[in-house]
Amino acid sequence: MEPRGVSGRLPAAGGRRPRPHGAEGRIRAARFPSRKSLEDFDFDHQRSVKREVISHLGTLDFVVGKENVIFLVPSVINGFRF
Template sequence: MLESEVASRDKKAQERRLKYAGFPVIKRIEDFDFNFQKSITQKQINRLVEMEWIERMYNLIFLGPSGVGKTHLAVSLVYKAVELGYKVSFTSMDNLMHVLKTQEISRKSKGKINRILSSNLIIIDELGYLPITRDEANLLFQLISALHEQASLIITSNKGFEDWVELLGDPALTTAVLDRNILQM
């Protein structure tokens, strides 16, 4: 009876973490087509699934053109993190910019920022799909700085690192954003 109660509580806690995460859709590692996407191997993903990088507060950046599986991999890893008990948050870059710009005047935006800041792992999806202003780049930097050594990030982008200076509008800011414990494989 006690085991049943503990299992029920664990299941409810996982359901709360899933709701809290804000996934657009649920994706699983097992559904990723490694035959289609050969730039990352099953061995590399298995290493990431161990979640040591979260414990060490490393960040991941998945780069590539649309349709190659960046968001699938990110959501899959974060879904696995939820199963393992981590608190996670998913946000698209455009939604994040809206929330950051309105947090002082919107209770809903302030709540979203608080959830992000209290998460162990955050996905920022689609950095670079829409242009951002210098002020928005500064807001992004401030958030990443606040999360540094407090949480891990996964960022997906269709822009290569060489394009990030143009994207963020400042070489020093770009270097600071990229110089935050990025795990290289």
């Protein structure tokens, strides 16, 4: 059963694609040149990064626990000063 008045308020598509919602739509809209994931990261190349720490951060437990995460990096990377 359709709620009263809902169908009358929906906009007509008019041949246009609906706007994407959520993270997937934002990633497409950003037009990144490629898509990367933690599984793609080369830990052998970047030896200073601890695989266990990155894997734990990838679970996003800190979000659920309402905790902060701070990433400390050197002040100069590839000649660029932060």
